[in-house]
Amino acid sequence: MAEMKETPSQTAGPYVHIGCVPSFAGLDGMYGGADLGARMGPLPGPGIVFTGRVLDGDGAPLTDALVEIWQADAAGRYGPDARGWGRQPTDAETGQFRFETVKPGPAGGQAPHLLIWIVARGINLGLTTRAYFADEADANAADPVLIQAGDRAETMVAQAIQGGYHLDIHLQGEAETVFLDV
Amino acid sequence: MTEFAPRDRGWHPPALAPAYRSSILRSPRQAPLRIAQTETERTGPVFGHDLLGPDDADLIVNHARAGQMAQGPRILVHGRLLDEDGRAVPGKLIEIWQANAGGRYRHKRDGYLAPLDPDFGGCGRGITDADGAYAFRTILPGPYPWPNGGNDWRPAHIHFSVFGDGFAQRLITQMYFEGDPHIALCPIVQAIPSDAAIDRLVARLDMTRTVPMDLRAYRFDIVLRGRRATPFENQREGT
Numbered sequence: 001m002a003e004m005k006e007t008p009s010q011t012a013g014p015y016v017h018i019g020c021v022p023s024f025a026g027l028d029g030m031y032g033g034a035d036l037g038a039r040m041g042p043l044p045g046p047g048i049v050f051t052g053r054v055l056d057g058d059g060a061p062l063t064d065a066l067v068e069i070w071q072a073d074a075a076g077r078y079g080p081d082a083r084g085w086g087r088q089p090t091d092a093e094t095g096q097f098r099f100e101t102v103k104p105g106p107a108g109g110q111a112p113h114l115l116i117w118i119v120a121r122g123i124n125l126g127l128t129t130r131a132y133f134a135d136e137a138d139a140n141a142a143d144p145v146l147i148q149a150g151d152r153a154e155t156m157v158a159q160a161i162q163g164g165y166h167l168d169i170h171l172q173g174e175a176e177t178v179f180l181d182v
Numbered sequence: 183m184t185e186f187a188p189r190d191r192g193w194h195p196p197a198l199a200p201a202y203r204s205s206i207l208r209s210p211r212q213a214p215l216r217i218a219q220t221e222t223e224r225t226g227p228v229f230g231h232d233l234l235g236p237d238d239a240d241l242i243v244n245h246a247r248a249g250q251m252a253q254g255p256r257i258l259v260h261g262r263l264l265d266e267d268g269r270a271v272p273g274k275l276i277e278i279w280q281a282n283a284g285g286r287y288r289h290k291r292d293g294y295l296a297p298l299d300p301d302f303g304g305c306g307r308g309i310t311d312a313d314g315a316y317a318f319r320t321i322l323p324g325p326y327p328w329p330n331g332g333n334d335w336r337p338a339h340i341h342f343s344v345f346g347d348g349f350a351q352r353l354i355t356q357m358y359f360e361g362d363p364h365i366a367l368c369p370i371v372q373a374i375p376s377d378a379a380i381d382r383l384v385a386r387l388d389m390t391r392t393v394p395m396d397l398r399a400y401r402f403d404i405v406l407r408g409r410r411a412t413p414f415e416n417q418r419e420g421t
Contacts, residue, residue, distance in 0.1 A: 019279025057207035082227035122204030124195035181214035
């Protein structure tokens with residue numbers, strides 16, 4: 001029996017960059033001048049670039065969001081430190097986020113994937129979803145989460161682009177991304 | 183590996199809270215898909231104390247010019263990181279950010295007419311100790327107006343970003359100050375369904391940690407999701 005309940009969430013707001021990516025926010029030299037999570041790894045495995053956007057109900061990309069990813073290495077192992085974790089702001093003009101990482105391997109009977117966590121102004125509780133990879137069709141077909149997502153599974157599948165993968169995340173609309181309660 | 187208790191989503195603010203206008207176009211309209219926890223969510227990044235610089239948790243000096251200090255009422259914000267089962271959560275990264283004493287953020291998108299403080303950056307970070315305890319030295323942030331369609335003012339607040347043992351516990355929230363009348367007027371705060379939940383975000387003046395002739399202290403404990411209760415017979419079946 002839980003003794004107390006979880007602390008309630010509140011939005012990260014429009015100034016999340018100050019706390020989480022202060023160099024991006026213009027706080028020169030803060031924390032040694034390097035934003036935590038800006039450089040992932042080093043992880044063994046084939047390097048990829050993972051890009052995407054977060055689109056609102058009007059189809060406009062969020063230019064003030066913060067995106068984190070968490071992933072296994074190429075051998076499907078998580079941890080034991082922070083090398084499989086990355087954090088990037090969406091670009092202030094284009095809204096694009098960009099991670100340089102390695103393609104994860106399959107872990108625990110799941111198809112290769114990245115956990116994606118999104119916070120921003122207007123998002124009251126951080127949103128969790130996943131990016132799977134379009135060129136892993138066989139593994140994807142057997143993945144329990146994609147199977148459970150049914151005809152909306154494609155919203156979690158990143159498309160191959162030169163040097164990596166791209167996934168647009170839709171907060172609303174016909175193509176609304178599957179967000180996970182986990 | 184820890185399996186976490188389900189999150190009570192009705193305790194948190196809903197995705198769509200129309201009085202908070204920014205949520206209207208940014209709220210998913212479909213219910214989130216409940217899935218079984220996997221290793222992906224049960225694990226998360228681990229940060230070592232070697233990450234930290236000596237002044238990272240001291241916002242009064244960590245962006246000040248040499249020999250200078252931030253302007254405003256000096257405070258200590260401290261507390262413990264716990265889980266829903268009352269266990270301390272040690273070794274976890276906590277990051278905070280806030281406006282200065284005049285209610286202005288050091289951010290290019292904040293155009294509020296209150297001036298920047300040349301000696302205040304507005305961010306800090308620390309790692310919880312063996313008892314789950316954390317502490318930041320900072321200044322009391324000011325309330326400020328914000329564009330939400332009317333005459334809306336944010337209560338004085340500090341943003342908190344917290345990591346747990348697994349990504350399922352990841353949390354961002356805001357801490358408010360005891361006695362602030364703006365708490366009851368703020369659409370962001372009031373998006374939280376119950377007064378009991380809102381009360382959990384209100385830090386209390388803590389005279390026991392106040393430093394005479396120096397600073398006042400506020401206490402704010404943070405609770406992350408607990409572990410899933412596992413009946414003994416299920417444990418046997420699973421092993």
